[in-house]
Amino acid sequence: MIILWSTMRLEHITIDNFRGLSHVDMSFSRFGCLIGENNAGKSSVFQALNMFLRSSSALDTDFLNPAQPIRIELTFAGISSADLQRLEESHRSRIEPVVTDGRLTLARTYKGAGGKGTMWVVREVPSDPRFHKGVLEEVLKPKISTEELEANVRHTYPEIFAELSGKISRAAVRREWSECVATLGRDEYTTGDDPLMTGLDRSVAPLLPEPIYIPAVKELNDDLKTGSTATFGRLLSILFEDIEHQLPQLEGTGSTDSNRTRDTASSADFRSPPPSPSAHSTSTRPRSIATPGSAYLPKRP
Template structure:
């Protein structure tokens, strides 16, 4: 099953926020705006971290994280049968209270009729009353009617008459699944790698580590399919059975070592006054646990040592390698399942990463992102928070979650886009612009985005801004590839409420005919129609950048020529161009 939506209330900096989940969720935002708090709320729900009093938002005494799950397999539907909606989803809330206690509760579709509500089942156990109710065909024909008989009859009636019954979707009054605390892992396996952590922790053989969980699967497969392993387990079992008084069938063991018999007797003799006897029983160890507990990971990079003795970069690379192995394995399992006609799923696996880019160079970050994508496409869900544009793919804009916090009163809010923005040719054009501007993922981290027609503007504008003393590092310049691509980026900026300025050419050059001018005006109108004045603005260059700078027409290598021109001795910025550069870099615009 998979997370479909998340509702967070009063968790750390999050006053209240709802997220629509994706298979890949990349949480970004400025420092101290709540990225890690969004991530930790999910970890809290899964029981990976415990809440503390400091986790409650601004004096609140109760907090909760509520998750809706979908894509349930048959096993999930059986486990969570009570909570299954007509759309085959379940919704579960984990609440915590100031002082330390917490509880899980699920939502149930409760029939509006009292006689169909499970909570009232005990009121209808008298046969005379039960026989008068519509569910009477489903109660036992004779004998005493129990509460469970009534519940079974209610459920059977609901199954056969669902379309004629009114339901209220409400939080149950009892504990989820009737359990005081929900067993860890009941919603699926969680693999969490925090930002600051020893790689040796990830590679320990403990069941709580990422390596330990994956290694446990390997050991389980060995136990199931490896004949030598099976034989070893059987021999070990026989060896330990010879140490006990009776064998596994309850017969006297005549092969028991005399040393154990003598030791038992010596202890018994000392307890004569108590009338007690001592009997030692030796249990065979779980060979899987022994195997895992005695496994260590060593690295030979020219010098063979344990992980702790390696540099941070190599330590992080090992963790990345682990993720990539998990991605390939999950993808292979999903493909095998598809070939056999099974549901393409990950058996509910959630990979959660905090700043996975730490200690990794840009190329390694891009490789890591591909592994995250592979994991998400194999059926697992991947959730991460990051400061790196290398872990963002603009084409996957639905996977991007921007955390913002304008003030402490409203707390952390999230900007996300759940709809399809581009179709047909516009989608193709937007995706192709990646090759013009491969670092465009940076725009999601910018305080303002400058959308440009081409490479010349992107080359000269920063230098001119520095000459004028108005340059800002927090601004990102995007080469959209053409004037007609600018509206695509404007649409994206509007959806995420990212401030922007669209800079384009008027294209009314004197040599252009009426048709060319009309085409330019149509392109201009598309840009202006798309701009949301509450978020963005535009700056129009008279005809083109070359004319604005005073460059001669024609020629090649425009960015280089323009750069050479503005850095040449005697060049000065015209008042008109200075006004436009200042407008582009104006923080208040």
């Protein structure tokens, strides 16, 4: 069996209008550590990461300004073929074109409490918003009359309306729209949000790191317990999963060390690793640890 280790890491994060954070823009190295005074917003950064990666819903209390949306943007670097293999083949072919030089930037926007937000891929998009996919879909939205469709096209795309002769159809408008976009020059593009293809927001989840959010220590005696739900036990479990594939070799080095390893694994209530997606190769999903005042760490081999 071949173990395919992930080299993917979080490189940059931008947060707007989340809890006490009006605007945060920061880059990360391979080891990131947030240091600051109490109530400076360190925990809010980790909670924003957790909400993004777990596709959690926003609460009323998450909005600093209820009249404005929450926006969380993450840039991942070091994305390799091993990372992309965690996606189903049909989804992999659709996400590969938006991964540039091993980098992928995704954003989630939340416009109200109770919703899981809308995911976007951040990349080069036309400067003219009329040539954004979302605007086109709004013009061609279903369940409108032919007259409404023609009025929408005439108002938003007068050049396309003039080009088409006879009855306007959605297929014809899409074709002309695509031809217009194809003729745009490089100076007519800017960096912006582009909607993911339908269903791809859920399908991309296996590519993203698995967050493990550990709250601040309150009861030291409880957090030092080694059960799988306790802070210390969860940390031991993560470390154990990193070396578990090496245990068969280590057990042959000495009976004393072997017994100690088995006893430790038993008392810590360790979890089994996820099943391999292939009989011949395993791609390890990166795991991220977020604790208030400490680092956000991708799982390393």
